[in-house]
Amino acid sequence: MIIAIKRGASSEEVKEFSANLEKKGVKIHLSEGAIQTIIGLVGDTTGIDAEALQAHHLVEKVIRVQEPYKRANxxxxxxxxxxxxxxxxxxxxxxxxxxxxxxxxxxxxxxxxxxxxxxxxxxxxxxxxxxxxxxxxxxxxxxxxxxxxxxxxxxxxxxxxxxxxxxxxxxxxxxxxxxxxxxxxxxxxxxxxxxxxxxxxxxxxxxxxxxxxxxxxxxxxxxxxxxxxxxxxxxxxxxxxxxxxxxxxxxxxxxxxxxxxxxxxxxxxxxxxxxxxxxxxxxxxxxxxxxxxxxxxxxxxxxxxxxxxxxxxxxxxxxxxxxxxxxxxxxxxxxxxxxxx
Amino acid sequence: MIIAIKRGASSEEVKEFSANLEKKGVKIHLSEGAIQTIIGLVGDTTGIDAEALQAHHLVEKVIRVQEPYKRANxxxxxxxxxxxxxxxxxxxxxxxxxxxxxxxxxxxxxxxxxxxxxxxxxxxxxxxxxxxxxxxxxxxxxxxxxxxxxxxxxxxxxxxxxxxxxxxxxxxxxxxxxxxxxxxxxxxxxxxxxxxxxxxxxxxxxxxxxxxxxxxxxxxxxxxxxxxxxxxxxxxxxxxxxxxxxxxxxxxxxxxxxxxxxxxxxxxxxxxxxxxxxxxxxxxxxxxxxxxxxxxxxxxxxxxxxxxxxxxxxxxxxxxxxxxxxxxxxxxxxxxxxxxx
Amino acid sequence: MIIAIKRGASSEEVKEFSANLEKKGVKIHLSEGAIQTIIGLVGDTTGIDAEALQAHHLVEKVIRVQEPYKRANxxxxxxxxxxxxxxxxxxxxxxxxxxxxxxxxxxxxxxxxxxxxxxxxxxxxxxxxxxxxxxxxxxxxxxxxxxxxxxxxxxxxxxxxxxxxxxxxxxxxxxxxxxxxxxxxxxxxxxxxxxxxxxxxxxxxxxxxxxxxxxxxxxxxxxxxxxxxxxxxxxxxxxxxxxxxxxxxxxxxxxxxxxxxxxxxxxxxxxxxxxxxxxxxxxxxxxxxxxxxxxxxxxxxxxxxxxxxxxxxxxxxxxxxxxxxxxxxxxxxxxxxxxxx
Amino acid sequence: MIIAIKRGASSEEVKEFSANLEKKGVKIHLSEGAIQTIIGLVGDTTGIDAEALQAHHLVEKVIRVQEPYKRANxxxxxxxxxxxxxxxxxxxxxxxxxxxxxxxxxxxxxxxxxxxxxxxxxxxxxxxxxxxxxxxxxxxxxxxxxxxxxxxxxxxxxxxxxxxxxxxxxxxxxxxxxxxxxxxxxxxxxxxxxxxxxxxxxxxxxxxxxxxxxxxxxxxxxxxxxxxxxxxxxxxxxxxxxxxxxxxxxxxxxxxxxxxxxxxxxxxxxxxxxxxxxxxxxxxxxxxxxxxxxxxxxxxxxxxxxxxxxxxxxxxxxxxxxxxxxxxxxxxxxxxxxxxx
The missing domain is CATH 3.20.20.70 (Aldolase class I)
Structure with missing residues (x-):
């Protein structure tokens, strides 16, 4: 799962947000760019609710890379x-x-x-x-x-x-x-x-x-x-x-x-x-x-x-x-x- | 409900078909034209299955005039x-x-x-x-x-x-x-x-x-x-x-x-x-x-x-x-x- | 625009791919992670064809962040x-x-x-x-x-x-x-x-x-x-x-x-x-x-x-x-x- | 084409309406029932505008039986x-x-x-x-x-x-x-x-x-x-x-x-x-x-x-x-x- 962060978000906000995500059992790969900050979620993201994330004020877009199904996969x-x-x-x-x-x-x-x-x-x-x-x-x-x-x-x-x-x-x-x-x-x-x-x-x-x-x-x-x-x-x-x-x-x-x-x-x-x-x-x-x-x-x-x-x-x-x-x-x-x- | 009959259907076939419909509790209004024969069903047609009728070899088209709901109507x-x-x-x-x-x-x-x-x-x-x-x-x-x-x-x-x-x-x-x-x-x-x-x-x-x-x-x-x-x-x-x-x-x-x-x-x-x-x-x-x-x-x-x-x-x-x-x-x-x- | 790169792509391939993108007049922000490599495209991406990119063998997903319209925006x-x-x-x-x-x-x-x-x-x-x-x-x-x-x-x-x-x-x-x-x-x-x-x-x-x-x-x-x-x-x-x-x-x-x-x-x-x-x-x-x-x-x-x-x-x-x-x-x-x- | 007439329409109204249709070059087969009056249009109806007919205050429903295409038919x-x-x-x-x-x-x-x-x-x-x-x-x-x-x-x-x-x-x-x-x-x-x-x-x-x-x-x-x-x-x-x-x-x-x-x-x-x-x-x-x-x-x-x-x-x-x-x-x-x- 990839999360594109909105422009103007402070580094502290992004770090707190990332830390909260990590608590859900995934690894975080944070890439802070001059213009676009991106968070990559690695591991089993089937339990992460992309819709809920989308409501967060820091989030521009959430993109699933992994499929949301496991046993049928x-x-x-x-x-x-x-x-x-x-x-x-x-x-x-x-x-x-x-x-x-x-x-x-x-x-x-x-x-x-x-x-x-x-x-x-x-x-x-x-x-x-x-x-x-x-x-x-x-x-x-x-x-x-x-x-x-x-x-x-x-x-x-x-x-x-x-x-x-x-x-x-x-x-x-x-x-x-x-x-x-x-x-x-x-x-x-x-x-x-x-x-x-x-x-x-x-x-x-x-x-x-x-x-x-x-x-x-x-x-x-x-x-x-x-x-x-x-x-x-x-x-x-x-x-x-x-x-x-x-x-x-x-x-x-x-x-x-x-x-x-x-x-x-x-x-x-x-x-x-x-x-x-x-x-x-x-x-x-x-x-x-x-x-x-x-x-x-x-x-x-x-x-x-x-x-x-x-x-x-x-x-x-x-x-x-x-x-x-x-x-x-x-x-x-x-x-x-x-x-x- | 209106039933348009296929061309070429014999008068006997249509009459038998109409008689069967009448047994379902509706009145039949049969209109045999030179080119198009039409059967009108009058009364409570909510129990008549239009899809089933459509399968009959005599039927060209079935058209509901009455709505299929009664109590909500x-x-x-x-x-x-x-x-x-x-x-x-x-x-x-x-x-x-x-x-x-x-x-x-x-x-x-x-x-x-x-x-x-x-x-x-x-x-x-x-x-x-x-x-x-x-x-x-x-x-x-x-x-x-x-x-x-x-x-x-x-x-x-x-x-x-x-x-x-x-x-x-x-x-x-x-x-x-x-x-x-x-x-x-x-x-x-x-x-x-x-x-x-x-x-x-x-x-x-x-x-x-x-x-x-x-x-x-x-x-x-x-x-x-x-x-x-x-x-x-x-x-x-x-x-x-x-x-x-x-x-x-x-x-x-x-x-x-x-x-x-x-x-x-x-x-x-x-x-x-x-x-x-x-x-x-x-x-x-x-x-x-x-x-x-x-x-x-x-x-x-x-x-x-x-x-x-x-x-x-x-x-x-x-x-x-x-x-x-x-x-x-x-x-x-x-x-x-x-x-x- | 964000491009998620497929796993297994070599660093050289990704660099060559990035260099080609840069020639189209956008800045590249490359983030190579242990598991997921992401390329961010910064600047005017309205001329970049997301569909064409999607066909590239290195590309997992292309995500538009910027809207594709400018004058109507x-x-x-x-x-x-x-x-x-x-x-x-x-x-x-x-x-x-x-x-x-x-x-x-x-x-x-x-x-x-x-x-x-x-x-x-x-x-x-x-x-x-x-x-x-x-x-x-x-x-x-x-x-x-x-x-x-x-x-x-x-x-x-x-x-x-x-x-x-x-x-x-x-x-x-x-x-x-x-x-x-x-x-x-x-x-x-x-x-x-x-x-x-x-x-x-x-x-x-x-x-x-x-x-x-x-x-x-x-x-x-x-x-x-x-x-x-x-x-x-x-x-x-x-x-x-x-x-x-x-x-x-x-x-x-x-x-x-x-x-x-x-x-x-x-x-x-x-x-x-x-x-x-x-x-x-x-x-x-x-x-x-x-x-x-x-x-x-x-x-x-x-x-x-x-x-x-x-x-x-x-x-x-x-x-x-x-x-x-x-x-x-x-x-x-x-x-x-x-x-x- | 079959036209189901609204209940309550007078016989004169229906006849005038039918006569107008006939002027468009089709034959009319009128079937006045106790409860439902139906007009059948026979002949080439491709030039009859079903949508326009639908606007008429006498019309309950218009049903095309004939396909609206001829040369492709x-x-x-x-x-x-x-x-x-x-x-x-x-x-x-x-x-x-x-x-x-x-x-x-x-x-x-x-x-x-x-x-x-x-x-x-x-x-x-x-x-x-x-x-x-x-x-x-x-x-x-x-x-x-x-x-x-x-x-x-x-x-x-x-x-x-x-x-x-x-x-x-x-x-x-x-x-x-x-x-x-x-x-x-x-x-x-x-x-x-x-x-x-x-x-x-x-x-x-x-x-x-x-x-x-x-x-x-x-x-x-x-x-x-x-x-x-x-x-x-x-x-x-x-x-x-x-x-x-x-x-x-x-x-x-x-x-x-x-x-x-x-x-x-x-x-x-x-x-x-x-x-x-x-x-x-x-x-x-x-x-x-x-x-x-x-x-x-x-x-x-x-x-x-x-x-x-x-x-x-x-x-x-x-x-x-x-x-x-x-x-x-x-x-x-x-x-x-x-x-x-």
Whole structure:
């Protein structure tokens, strides 16, 4: 961290200010120039509050050189993290480290027939995981809110029928106790900065699929992961799912540059949600391919056996047939990138 | 709600589709033209999921005419809502309906001396409410997270010393049981779409200060209020506190047009946070005045007795002296608008 | 400007790099620390290209301390600039330095009757300037593009009839020769970064009303002014007219914090366009008042004698009667701020 | 176009309003319901100003069903447009219709050695076109503004030496007369809505590379193309180059979903600029691959023989060696998509 001091500050003031900083456990490198005085902070500055410093009357500017995240930082963990999920039938299903994780399934679990049919179909097409929402964050209190724990039972039946590990969204910490048979807990975009929830997730040992908030920076996404990791849980998958911008021709603006950025800054696996990222089923294949080409470690795709009758997000769901076709092409892309599905 | 049907749809298909819609409790007005067929939905359409409809193969476009909120809608509640808080010393302190509510205090409760000193000072200057955070949503897990319930005790001492009703942020539902002596519960921007929390707040009878999410639309803010109101709690204050845009010279972009819009669409009181809305103490007076001029029902302003040593948000906090000076000017603005502080 | 050097750079490399920087006319203050080496650049750094420096393999980060604008900078011109327009009938009409400039008139000049009627009406209500577009930047080539020079003749008739100086938009440099009788040349949001045009405007001596691009930062606005001023023309009025954000309930998001920011950073007058800034006539009074309360030096407001039949932007135009009523209130706000209309 | 009429409007008013609309050359389909009256406009509505209609007191909402562009619309031109550039040595170089156009070269032409060396190198690696700026739109008047026509001479030498057709940016219409030997005229993001310039370009017969404005919608990009096409010039390439959003970890947010959208709505070729789209050379390969995977018809990539000494945009320029390596991979991606470079 570098602090540029305002002109006119006295040498005594600067020394007192520096001494106070040193008490926070960092080393100070003071450079008093004729015109510009600069203080360099060396050591672990993640605990130094740059915003608070900025309020000090001596301070002109505060510049972070070091990233504010540690456990999520590739600097301290150079190899890719790979998430392994043990399968009930034996073996593991992995995401990261050269293995593409493809998560597929409907936005919401609706009926036993629906979820089992979709599960079996996506498994056949090569998906590695089944998704299905049972608690749904909806903008309107009058919209379908998901089947709740009843839906979770149906999802477990589909897990059994297909052999696929399951991914579903948790919306509140009290739901956690019944999430034991869930293989990967999804934290949705609207809860990415629910810090109380993140802290609690740090204490569990479940893999977390952490979706980027729709108006959060990539650094904030890494800080959300850091909240969980600081609690001791480092089994995290990051997910780019589109951000909110001025253009509304897509539901969100899928920010694929986040993939190379997150992969460079962090060792955590990064996947992409082209369904929410665009909002239109016809765009899903193009953006799924683009995500793999940009280096993603996997995808989460909405697949519904009857999109027109879906209770939620039908417009962005593809059919099992379209999914199977897409998987064929994705295997070719994966091969170029030296990865396997 | 108006549904434009795709060209080429057969009359039978359209009739079947219309019949299905009618089962959802709305009346159908079908207009089959030579070139464009249109279905009008009449009645309460708040329960109809426009997004789901959009996925149907017959549908070209879905257009909402009716607003998706009911209880927050001024249409069904033409008079301004006024929130009255009973004072321990007797009498009430109000927000809305011609009465400006000025909430002032530090970002975080830090020490007994700090919070009591600020409370007494802002009360003397004319503030109607004391704010002070004890649970702080911070981007980094390594930043100061607030004093927790210990801070709440200090805040209650300041309430006693100053006679001001208190406002503080709730971050998780389990904190609610200890919030009994809190007069107004603040829901922060990052929790505006924490729907599980909103539902629970609908079951309590505490006034809620609901801050707009930093990337939420004004309609989403009203829908968040609707979540709480649908549960039976209509004691809500809406708060504009700045949104995230491409320009970063201010911490957020304060969207003051939200005031006339929210006042037109809803009967709920609307206040403004010029501290978070700009991030700089020197901008707070200009934007506080602008908010009142634009029709706000009140303000929430960060005041700290020593901004340079604040543990949080010092850069945007004004001193008690600056606050007192601002209040003098605000009274003149209020008078023009026919309001009192 | 401060340059943080990457770790591992050799002392020789840094010295050679510093020597090259010195050749660009700045003084170098080199601070080699055990862990972090920093180079401070002192002097006029406006000609140093921070982006180009960032590409150098030795550079970790480049931080501007000095603002990149000089002539627009209040640092070098502490007093407010006031723009005086000589009136044909004698006397001057001013904007800035305690004098509010109110510019009113239709989006487009349509007919002699329309523009003369509006001109006389807004003059009577107290406007200081008449606006009216003759060249219109329209998103569609099939929309009304303005009356062109024929419209300019009508505008001049209205100038004569009302005695008001006129403001109209210039879209291309070849139009300049016929703009001699125009008192203030407006440069629209879409041309704010038409650098070729800005350079040419630097060579004329007409006052320029420079509107902020709808996705430009406030610093970019000041740099656009700097382009004109670098050519020798310092008669500039800055205009905030709303920016593009994710929320579309208003046509643009009016960024009123730009007023205190621009007034602090620059000596140039700053006005606000609440008509384009909101897109709705019913919001114009609230935002006009807010702009004055936030410290604006004036307003540009669309007034049309028959908004429903306006060929352009009728939805955001107020009637002459509404304008007169607004002016009454604005005088009260101006008085509080110690300004006159 | 569909117009929802406000409740309470009298039948006579609606009929008069309809009759006036009919005079604009469209057919009216009036549907008067008990509760909601709707007017459908049938025929060519591109000349109807939806914004102006919205101001009418009878109008509740105006909804466009038809797209506002005609000549750029795939509806009226179902096959892909392919742009063929005749080579001086004979033969053609194409973009679109299964042929990927790869444009490479430095941000700015700097010296004869630089531009010739880069030209020969990118040609060898398989580029189809050479780019190089001679007029540079720079935010600061004090930054390097390009070599001007002197630079154009150097670019022409590089064209001769390499045999590559050249692409360079035009900033003002008076430059056009000297652009005769230029093969493709680039219109930069800041001029995408310089409507006067677009109209003039409609009268020339040069191919136009039209870059999306950094805060323009995809529909506005198509309308800018429509401006040129309305003048008779349909040799246009659309270019996605990143948009401005709240996250600044990249220079711009590359919106790759624009590719499938533009390809669906329009017959024009669509290319991508991963250099400006990210601002970092190390991200260019990932995003170049993603663009091809998403269906782009080509790329424009900044290549510099010495990025660290580049006078402009060095940080985002890749070396000729990196470019050659990237081309190898791109050929594999092109093959999957059934395209050739």
């Amino acid at each position: 590739r600097l301290f963990h150079p190899e890719d993290s790979r998430l392994d999920i043990a399968l009930e039938a034996g073996g593991v299903q992995s995401i990261g480290g050269g293995k593409l994780g493809i998560i597929a399934g409907p936005c919401s679990v609706e009926t036993r027939e629906q979820i089992v049919e979709v599960a079996v179909a996506v498994k056949k097409a090569g998906a590695g995981f089944l998704r299905g929402g049972v608690f749904k964050p909806r903008t309107s209190p009058y919209s379908f809110q998901g089947l709740g724990f009843e839906g979770l039972d149906l999802l477990l039946e589909a897990k059994k029928a297909s052999g696929l590990p399951i991914v579903t969204e948790l919306m509140a910490i009290h739901q956690l106790e019944l999430f034991d048979p869930v293989d990967i807990i999804q934290i949705g975009a609207r809860n990415m900065q629910n810090f109380t929830l993140l802290k609690e997730l740090g204490h569990c040992r479940k893999p977390i699929l952490l979706k980027r908030g729709y108006a959060c920076t990539v650094t904030e996404l890494l800080m959300a992961a850091e909240y969980i990791m600081a609690g001791g849980n480092d089994r995290i998958i990051l997910c780019e799912r589109g951000i909110r911008t001025y253009d509304t021709y897509t539901r969100n603006t899928l920010d694929l540059a986040a993939i190379p950025f997150l992969k460079k800054q962090s060792h955590l696996p990064v996947i992409v949600d082209p369904s929410h990222g665009t909002g239109f089923s016809w765009m899903v294949p193009a953006m799924a391919k683009a995500a793999i080409a940009a280096g993603a470690d996997g995808l989460i795709i909405e697949v519904h056996n009857n999109p027109e009758k879906a209770l939620c997000d039908g417009e962005q769901s593809i059919t099992p047939a379209a999914f199977a076709e897409l998987m064929e092409v994705l295997r070719k892309y994966a091969a170029i990138e030296g990865k396997t599905i | 001024r249409l069904f509640h033409p008079e301004d809502s006024r929130l009255d808080i009973a004072l321990e010393a007797g009498g009430v302190q109000s927000i809305g309906g011609g009465k400006l509510g000025i909430i002032a205090g530090p970002c975080s409760v830090e020490t007994r001396e700090q919070i009591v000193e600020v409370a007494v000072a802002v009360k003397k200057a004319g503030a109607g409410f004391l704010r002070g955070g004890v649970f702080k949503p911070r981007t980094s897990p390594y930043s100061f997270q607030g004093l927790g319930f210990e801070g709440l005790d200090l805040l209650l001492e300041a309430k006693k010393a100053s006679g001001l009703p208190i406002v503080t942020e709730l971050m998780a539902i389990h904190q609610l049981e200890l919030f009994d002596p809190v007069d107004i519960i603040q829901i922060g921007a990052r929790n505006m779409q924490n729907f599980t929390l909103l539902k629970e707040l609908g079951h309590c009878r505490k006034p809620i200060l609901l801050k707009r999410g930093y990337a939420c639309t004004v309609t989403e803010l009203l829908m968040a209020a609707e979540y709480i109101m649908a549960g039976g709690n209509d004691r809500i204050i809406l708060c504009e506190r700045g949104i995230r845009t491409y320009d970063t010279y201010t911490r957020n972009t304060l969207d003051l047009a939200a005031i006339p819009f929210l006042k037109k669409q809803s009967h709920l009181p609307v206040i403004v946070d010029p501290s978070h809305g700009t991030g700089f103490s020197w901008m707070v007076p200009a934007m506080a005045k602008a908010a009142i001029a634009a029709g706000a029902d009140g303000l929430i302003i960060e005041v700290h007795n020593n901004p340079e040593k604040a543990l949080c948000d010092g850069e945007q906090s004004i001193t008690p002296a600056a606050f007192a000076e601002l209040m003098e000017v605000l009274r003149k603005y209020a008078a023009i608008e026919g309001k009192t502080i | 209040r640092l070098f011109h502490p007093e407010d600039s006031r723009l005086d327009i000589a009136l044909e009938a004698g006397g001057v009409q001013s904007i800035g330095g305690g004098k509010l400039g109110i510019i009113a008139g239709p989006c487009s000049v349509e007919t002699r009757e329309q523009i003369v009627e509006v001109a006389v009406a807004v003059k009577k209500a107290g406007a200081g300037f008449l606006r009216g577009g003759v060249f219109k930047p329209r998103t569609s080539p099939y929309s009304f593009q303005g009356l062109g020079f024929e419209g300019l003749d009508l505008l001049l008739e209205a100038k004569k009839a009302s005695g008001l100086p006129i403001v109209t938009e210039l879209m291309a440099i070849h139009q300049l020769e016929l703009f001699d009788p125009v008192d203030i040349i407006q440069i629209g949001a879409r041309n704010m970064q038409n650098f070729t045009l800005l350079k040419e405007l630097g060579h004329c001596r007409k006052p320029i009303l420079l509107k902020r691009g709808y996705a430009c930062t406030v610093t970019e606005l000041l740099m656009a002014a700097e382009y004109i001023m670098a050519g020798g023309n310092d008669r500039i009025i800055l205009c905030e007219r709303g920016i593009r954000t994710y929320d579309t309930y208003t046509r643009n998001t009016l960024d009123l914090a730009a007023i205190p920011f621009l007034k602090k950073q620059s000596h140039l007058p700053v006005i606000v366009d609440p008509s384009h800034g909101t897109g709705f006539s019913w919001m114009v009074p609230a935002m006009a008042k807010a702009a004055i309360a936030a410290g604006a030096d004036g307003l540009i407001i669309e007034v049309h004698n028959n908004p429903e039949k306006a060929l352009c932007d009728g939805e955001q135009s107020i009637t002459p009667a509404a304008f007169a009523e607004l002016m009454e209130v604005l005088r009260k706000y101006a008085a509080i701020e110690g300004k006159t209309i | 795939r509806l009226f031109h179902p096959e892909d447009s392919r742009l063929d550039i005749a080579l001086e040595a004979g033969g053609v170089q194409s973009i679109g219709g299964g042929k990927l156009g790869i444009i490479a070269g430095p941000c700015s032409v700097e010296t004869r050695e630089q531009i010739v060396e880069v030209a020969v190198a990118v040609k060898k690696a398989g580029a189809g076109f050479l780019r190089g700026g001679v007029f540079k739109p720079r935010t600061s008047p004090y930054s390097f503004q390009g070599l001007g026509f002197e630079g154009l001479d150097l670019l022409l030498e590089a064209k001769k030496a390499s045999g590559l057709p050249i692409v360079t940016e035009l900033m003002a219409i008076h430059q056009l007369e000297l652009f005769d030997p230029v093969d493709i005229i680039q219109i930069g993001a800041r001029n995408m809505q310089n409507f006067t310039l677009l109209k003039e370009l409609g009268h020339c017969r040069k191919p136009i590379l039209l870059k999306r404005g950094y805060a323009c919608t995809v529909t506005e990009l198509l309308m800018a193309a429509e401006y040129i096409m309305a003048g008779g010039n349909d040799r246009i390439i659309l270019c996605e180059r990143g948009i401005r959003t709240y996250d600044t970890y990249t220079r711009n947010t590359l919106d790759l979903a624009a590719i499938p959208f533009l390809k669906k709505q329009s017959h024009l070729p669509v290319i991508v600029d991963p250099s400006h789209g990210t601002g970092f050379s190390w991200m260019v390969p990932a995003m170049a691959k993603a663009a091809i995977a998403a269906g782009a018809d080509g790329l424009i990539i900044e290549v510099h023989n010495n990025p660290e000494k580049a006078l402009c945009d060095g940080e985002q320029s890749i070396t000729p060696a990196a470019f050659a390596e990237l081309m190898e991979v791109l050929r594999k991606y092109a093959a999957i998509e059934g395209k050739t470079i």
